Amino acid sequence: MSDPTSAPPGWYDDGRGQQRYWDGTQWTEHTAPLYGAQDATRPYDTAALAGDSSPGSSPYADTTPFAGLPTDGPAGSGGAPPAGYTGYAPFGAAPGAPGAPPEPGGTNVLGIVALVIAAIGFVFAVIPFVQVVGLILLPIAFVLAIIALFLKGRKWPAITGLILSVVGGIIGTIVFAVVALGVFGQIVDSGVIQDEIDRQLEEEFGEPTGPADEGSGEESGDEAGQGQVLAFGETMVWSNGVSMTVSAPEPFTPSDLSAGADQAENIVFTLTIQNDSGENVQPVVFSQLSSGGTEATRIFDVGAEGGQVGIPPTTAILPGESITWSEAWSVADSGSLTMQTAPSFEYEDVIFTNVPQ
Incomplete structure (x- = not known):
């Protein structure tokens, strides 16, 4: 009798004209017909059907896996399956049943x-x-x-x-x-809403409502940048001490995760906001760039070398602190660039350019 632990769980010919399930340690009560009794791939044993069971009368007499084995196995089926014998799924076994092939997953x-x-x-x-x-x-x-x-x-x-x-x-x-x-x-x-309210009241009643926003322009520094045109690399300083620098453009190579690189050249700027005022600055940067009379396309690249590119800062800048980030653009002509930007809506936009003035 073969070692019961040498055969894996599965369906095996039990030597009695049927299959029986071997769970790896013992026979179970589960049985099923042999494949040979269901299809034409294994011829019927005509001699056995005629009642002749003498040796050699069946073409499978010498190849039956359990021929000659004891009949005192746990399920009375002829002992354990021999080592190396391969089990097979019973005819018509449903996917997931013992010994049946797994149901294919496929690609969704x-x-x-x-x-x-x-x-x-x-x-x-x-x-x-x-x-x-x-x-x-x-x-x-x-x-x-x-x-x-x-x-x-x-x-x-x-x-x-x-x-x-x-x-x-x-x-x-x-x-x-x-x-x-x-x-x-x-x-x-910034007082924009208050200014609009004051204007409407003045038009309605013919007189101002009072100096509610007096000096607000000086505190925010919004008028300091009005009409200013600077070259790339220069620094704009507003009256409240907040400053902004836009570097000269450099060539940029987008990664496979980028979006927006759809024009002739790709460039990148380094922008810096320095807060030398006495209050926090909440940056809300919305830069606009034109190139040779054509509006440039902003590039967003989360896989750029050195960190993500194109995402403006949102963290408040404390007094005495600064923040730096990169903005990439796709342009028609890198030799004719004009950028309009500001630290936030509180500040009047300033223009940076490499076009000779």
Whole structure:
């Protein structure tokens, strides 16, 4: 009798014209017909069917796996399967049944598409000022992932895409709310709304409402930059001590994760805001760049060498501190550039250029 531990679990010919399941240590009560009794791939033993069971009357008499083995096995089926004997699935066994082949997984193409769109949408959703792209892609990924869950194939891409779309939507909404509140707060603090109210009251009643915002322009320094044109590399200093520098442009090579590189040349600037005032500065930078009379395209690159490029700062700058970041652009002509920018909406825009004045 063979060592019972030498044969893996599976369906085996038990020497009695049927299959029986071997669980690795003993026979079970599960039986099934032999393949040879179901199809024409294994001829019927005509001699055995005629009642002749003498040696040599069956073409399988010498090859039956358990021929000559004791009949006192745990299930009374002829002992354990011999070492090295390969079991097989019973005829008509359902996927997942003992000894049956595993059900093929297959590729869920729609699930993979949903995962890719969700990943791209997630990246854009957490980037201020370009969140609208992410908030468009994430719902699409959500719907595709739901549909993919009901299709054949592996489910993990659809499940992962579904999770990414939900989490990205939540984070993107939070970031959008924070940025929107910050911008609204800057507008309120700058006195723009109050100035408009005063103007409307003055037109209505023919007299000003009083010096409510007197000196506000000097505190914010917004008038100091009005009409200023500087060369790249120079520094603009507003009256309250806040300054901003835009470096000369340098060539930029976008990574495979970039978006926006669609013109003849790609360049990058290094921008720095220095806060030498007595109050915190909340940066809300919205730069605009033209090249040879053509509006440039901003490049967003989360895989750029040295860190992500194109994402403006959102952290408050404390008195005496500074912040530096990079902005990449795709332009038609790097020799004719004009950038309009400012630290926030409180400050009048200043122009940096490399066009001779």
